[in-house]
Amino acid sequence: MEEKFxxxxxxxxxxxxxxxxxxxxxxxxxxxxLERGDYSGAKNVTGGRLYLNPVRELFPDLWKKxxxxxxxxxxxxxxxxxxxxxxxxxxxxxxxxxxxxxxSIMRAKFxxxxxxxxxxxxxxxxxxxxxxxxxxxxxxxxxxxxGGDELRxxxxxxxxxxxxxxxxxxxxxxxxxxxxYAVGYKEIIELxxxxxxxxxxxxxxxxxxxxxxxxxxxxKFGGGFLYTNKESISLGIVVGIKDLMEGExxxxxxxxxxxxxxxxxxxxxxxxxxxxxxxxVPEGGLKAMGRLFGDxxxxxxxxxxxxxxxxxxxxxxxYALASGYYAARAVLKAREKENFSAASLAVYKDMLDxxxxxxxxxxxxxxxQALDNPRFFNQYPKMVGxxxxxxxxxxxxxxxxxxxxxxxxxxxxxxxxxxxxxRKVMKI
Amino acid sequence: xxxxxxxxxxxxxxxxxxxxxxxxVIRAGKQSDPRLKKAVYVCPAGLYSINSRGEVELTIDxxxxxxxxxxxxxPELLDWNYPPGxxxxxxxxx
Numbered sequence: 001m002e003e004k005f006x007x008x009x010x011x012x013x014x015x016x017x018x019x020x021x022x023x024x025x026x027x028x029x030x031x032x033x034l035e036r037g038d039y040s041g042a043k044n045v046t047g048g049r050l051y052l053n054p055v056r057e058l059f060p061d062l063w064k065k066x067x068x069x070x071x072x073x074x075x076x077x078x079x080x081x082x083x084x085x086x087x088x089x090x091x092x093x094x095x096x097x098x099x100x101x102x103x104s105i106m107r108a109k110f111x112x113x114x115x116x117x118x119x120x121x122x123x124x125x126x127x128x129x130x131x132x133x134x135x136x137x138x139x140x141x142x143x144x145x146x147g148g149d150e151l152r153x154x155x156x157x158x159x160x161x162x163x164x165x166x167x168x169x170x171x172x173x174x175x176x177x178x179x180x181y182a183v184g185y186k187e188i189i190e191l192x193x194x195x196x197x198x199x200x201x202x203x204x205x206x207x208x209x210x211x212x213x214x215x216x217x218x219x220k221f222g223g224g225f226l227y228t229n230k231e232s233i234s235l236g237i238v239v240g241i242k243d244l245m246e247g248e249x250x251x252x253x254x255x256x257x258x259x260x261x262x263x264x265x266x267x268x269x270x271x272x273x274x275x276x277x278x279x280x281v282p283e284g285g286l287k288a289m290g291r292l293f294g295d296x297x298x299x300x301x302x303x304x305x306x307x308x309x310x311x312x313x314x315x316x317x318x319y320a321l322a323s324g325y326y327a328a329r330a331v332l333k334a335r336e337k338e339n340f341s342a343a344s345l346a347v348y349k350d351m352l353d354x355x356x357x358x359x360x361x362x363x364x365x366x367x368x369q370a371l372d373n374p375r376f377f378n379q380y381p382k383m384v385g386x387x388x389x390x391x392x393x394x395x396x397x398x399x400x401x402x403x404x405x406x407x408x409x410x411x412x413x414x415x416x417x418x419x420x421x422x423r424k425v426m427k428i
Numbered sequence: 429x430x431x432x433x434x435x436x437x438x439x440x441x442x443x444x445x446x447x448x449x450x451x452x453v454i455r456a457g458k459q460s461d462p463r464l465k466k467a468v469y470v471c472p473a474g475l476y477s478i479n480s481r482g483e484v485e486l487t488i489d490x491x492x493x494x495x496x497x498x499x500x501x502x503p504e505l506l507d508w509n510y511p512p513g514x515x516x517x518x519x520x521x522x
Binding site for chain 2 (some may be wrong): 036037038039041042043044045046106107108109111127128129130146147161162163165175176177178181183185187188232241244245246247248249250251252255256259260273274275276277278279280
């Protein structure tokens with residue numbers, strides 16, 4: 001008789017690993033995880049940092065030995081105009097106290113380690129295996145085709161990332177639209193540990209995170225980012241694909257221009273670029289989500305569109321981990337009833353609705369539209385810079401009075417536009 | 429040095445495993461489709477270019493498998509798949 005798996009998980013990234021780990025932990029013996037890379041993480045990219053609080057309790061035994069880089073104790077937002085920048089710095093003892101809220105991480109390291117933990121629980125991990133199609137019988141998913149093999153299962157969990165060809169082939173989603181996605185790309189720039197700590201004013205394993213908005217994307221939706229790792233810096237850009245398509249500057253050039261900014265050049269001086277990576281990111285929010293379940297199939301993580309940009313924070317990995325966890329819980333429920341129909345698997349949606357995942361997506365459902373506003377990416381960063389210049393500048397002659405100068409920036413037209421922006425932002 | 433490297437040099441820092449057949453192909457007759465020109469701007473690896481005849485060309489070596497061109501241009505212009513298991517980019521940091 002041909003082997004039938006309890007579950008087949010497509011994709012060994014965070015949602016897939018979370019699902020497989022949770023199923024094996026609950027005692028399921030035939031859990032197959034298919035990963036197309038040489039190892040888990042080989043195809044995955046983050047900015048990046050992981051916020052631990054939302055997922056800490058879902059995997060209580062996991063975090064202690066996890067290969068994190070640095071805990072983020074210094075948060076900065078940098079508003080960039082053409083030849084100046086204004087920085088807001090948030091730091092202090094509260095960010096440097098355990099339990100730390102976020103860590104810089106690198107996916108090739110983290111996912112590979114997480115996959116080992118899943119294998120220890122009994123997950124059958126097969127790497128170098130690309131899933132070519134889903135097997136459908138009477139509208140129900142009953143398995144997958146991979147490398148010429150037909151693999152049967154009670155349930156498939158599609159965790160195959162932002163494009164999710166698996167969910168598409170199962171009829172749960174359509175190809176994505178540019179407006180609902182961004183692309184992130186970055187360099188890993190190696191520097192000695194002590195150099196990083198000196199340049200960013202870090203003690204021990206403390207890390208810094210910086211977000212850059214304004215000139216960095218030339219007014220396009222998105223921003224630059226910088227995270228300190230133990231012995232490298234992750235430096236990159238996230239920019240909306242729709243805006244990028246309008247042309248002017250090609251994606252790679254934006255990053256090169258960013259690197260040459262004096263604010264950045266001194267931070268990465270004498271560093272060695274060890275890797276250049278990139279990945280599309282779902283940013284369409286609730287309205288852009290595909291269907292989360294069907295007969296014999298569940299969709300989790302980026303595959304389900306579960307990443308979110310709410311301006312200063314861009315998150316996806318916590319949603320991937322949590323949705324993978326709840327997908328596994330839903331499969332366990334369905335097993336009790338021996339029923340893997342869409343109606344039975346719908347419990348997945350109920351679980352997500354009660355968790356931070358769908359509560360966040362509902363709370364921030366208007367964020368993509370509110371933030372799709374070029375004024376946030378050119379007008380405001382420039383205006384803040386102009387104001388700072390006027391406040392700080394001491395001319396050769398008499399200095400102008402400050403209040404009337406500031407008021408000059410706030411014409412009736414500008415105030416009107418600000419009020420309009422504010423009305424939209426109030427929905428976030 | 430981490431000053432500006434040039435894309436070829438930058439992509440040369442990555443580990444790529446050889447793939448017999450290109451995993452993304454511009455569909456026949458779509459090389460001059462104006463919608464395809466968007467790929468030139470969006471590809472972070474700069475793999476799309478416009479030749480002297482005004483057609484879009486794709487060099488697949490150096491593909492980061494990010495998915496951006498499929499999102500920008502759609503499957504009607506690009507016959508798009510991931511490389512087979514074990515081929516393509518293998519990130520060491522990610």
